[in-house]
Amino acid sequence: MRKEGVLKMKILFQGDSVTDCGRDRKVELPNKGLGDGYVNMIAGHLLCDNPTWEIKNRGVSGDRIGDMYSRWIEDTLNIDFDILSIMNGINDVGFSLRLNMGASCDEYEFMYEHMLSQVKERKPECKLVILEPFIVKFDFKEINPDGDSGDIYTKWDIWEKNMRERGEVSKKLAEKFEATFIPLFDDFNDLAKKDGAKFWSLDGIHPTIAGHEYIARKWIEFVF
Numbered sequence: 001m002r003k004e005g006v007l008k009m010k011i012l013f014q015g016d017s018v019t020d021c022g023r024d025r026k027v028e029l030p031n032k033g034l035g036d037g038y039v040n041m042i043a044g045h046l047l048c049d050n051p052t053w054e055i056k057n058r059g060v061s062g063d064r065i066g067d068m069y070s071r072w073i074e075d076t077l078n079i080d081f082d083i084l085s086i087m088n089g090i091n092d093v094g095f096s097l098r099l100n101m102g103a104s105c106d107e108y109e110f111m112y113e114h115m116l117s118q119v120k121e122r123k124p125e126c127k128l129v130i131l132e133p134f135i136v137k138f139d140f141k142e143i144n145p146d147g148d149s150g151d152i153y154t155k156w157d158i159w160e161k162n163m164r165e166r167g168e169v170s171k172k173l174a175e176k177f178e179a180t181f182i183p184l185f186d187d188f189n190d191l192a193k194k195d196g197a198k199f200w201s202l203d204g205i206h207p208t209i210a211g212h213e214y215i216a217r218k219w220i221e222f223v224f
Contacts, residue, residue: 019059089133
């Protein structure tokens with residue numbers, strides 16, 4: 001997919017483990033060490049037609065919004081980009097429900113908004129892309145009949161409520177900052193109902209290779 005008239009474009013991806021996906025932290029050069037997930041798939045698609053473009057992945061596995069905020073200057077604001085793509089939210093919910101260590105929805109919104117404000121102040125012409133955080137109703141008994149179903153499945157109503165709240169914040173901020181919003185929550189759960197959760201998700205949080213490809217296709221569709 002060649003974007004006519006654009007000789008060089010720089011794209012930066014930020015997020016948690018779904019974005020990180022095993023990226024090489026030692027690699028500083030663009031288009032290398034991008035991990036095994038949707039970022040690498042998007043890069044392959046775009047670079048095939050646009051060999052001068054530069055793509056970087058700065059996702060960090062386990063990041064809550066506060067963790068991302070703490071590294072925002074070095075890993076985002078100090079990097080040159082034309083498009084900034086962000087996915088975040090699952091860890092604040094997971095850490096809150098499991099360990100009481102995640103940001104509340106209000107805190108999540110406060111930090112996320114401040115981060116986006118800084119981007120627009122420093123780089124007013126950049127394009128923002130915000131992906132909706134999501135989980136899949138995943139029953140671990142599908143892969144281990146003798147095991148436990150897992151808390152995402154047994155406490156689905158609680159997890160879903162919290163995740164949808166973060167998703168609404170993400171959508172609200174996308175509208176405020178004129179970002180492209182990419183919905184994913186309902187998509188993944190509709191796909192899971194059709195094909196089985198384990199086809200699209202490894203554990204209710206992390207996508208399979210098919211799940212990453214789905215995110216990549218939708219990202220390209222919405223952004224270009």
